[in-house]
Amino acid sequence: MYTATAIAHPNIAFIKYWGNRDETLRIPANGSISMNLGALRTRTTVTFSTDIGEDSLSLNGRRIRGAALQRVSALLDKVRDMADLLMAASVESSNNFPIGAGIASSASAFAALALAASAAAGLHLDEVALSRLARTGSGSACRSVPGGFVEWEVGNSDADSYARSLAPAEHWDLHDCIAVVNAGHKPTGSSEGHTLAASSPLQAARVADAPRRLSLCRTAILEQDISLLAEVAEQDCNLMHAVMMTSSPPLFYWEPATLAVIHAVRRWREEGSAVFYTIDAGPNVHVLCPASEVAALSEKLRRIHGVRRVLHSAPGGPARLVAPAAEKTV
Secondary structure: OEEEEEEEOOEEEEEOOOOEEEOOOOEEOOOEEEEEEOOOOEEEEEEEEOOOOOOEEEEOOEEEOOHHHHHHHHHHHHHHHHHOOOOEEEEEEEEOOOOOOOOOHHHHHHHHHHHHHHHHOOOOOOHHHHHHHHHHHOHHHHHHOOOOEEEEOOOOOOOOOOEEEEEOHHHOOEEEEEEEOOOOOOOOOHHHHHHHHHHOOOHHHHHHOHHHHHHHHHHHHHOOOHHHHHHHHHHHHHHHHHHHHOOOOOOOOOOHHHHHHHHHHHHHHHOOOOOEEEOOOOOOEEEEEEHHHHHHHHHHHHOOOOOOEEEEEOEOOOOEEOOOOOEEOO
16 A cells, blocks of 8 residues: 655636646646645545555545546546556545635645655656646646746646746745635536636637736736736736636626625725735635735725635645655555
């Protein structure tokens, strides 16, 4: 029996990933930039054993079957092929934040799975190889493999589409205050949503302008320019959701409380606060600010009608092993 445990963090994208050029390999329509969220984590243990008849998946103590298990098994198959391994695996995973609610739970899940599974199989993959492997399970998972502020190089193939760190977590003490307005599973998952992107007449324009937004975002992060980051991140967010709302069929993730938070953030910035919003594929709003404003901002967010709770996080590090890799037990 071979087992390993890994922890990975979800990420919040400032320049969004939406739409694929290759659905199978999850080669994105455009590059993206994100920040890992250190306070939120997925912990995953993978065990390969001859005593296991078929792959199994447990999430927060609940047995999972169906499409989610098939998606996990598909990544495990890639690991088994690389390691020339014939054993089935049990996967036990837990999160300390809501799942399937637009807080990138699939990103941390598949980053942790890629690392734990490859280590348990006796592979020693470097960061690029791990990022590529995680990408095949969930596109944004490739960004949860490196640490800190991360850019996903769009690439042209499986070999060159991976994420790398722009700056480590300690580069900038930027905090994410997540206004949770609905912690339930969104009706249309991101994987399905990506396939609809090209049906929007706005997607081509969004993708064509992505290099400009990426350049501005890269500069804002490296120079710690929150005003520039606010401008480009909010524009990019609005562009992605405009594509969602004009796809066929349209996707409407926002709820009344989502808009209430957006309007509040814009008002607070006009009043002098260094704050901006971004929203992934879901109703919950990520509100970014310097560490000095976290306490006051969190309290203001809690007062908005419809905000159920506020999570907050500083930048996080890379995916990491927390148990001996490929540990053989008797």
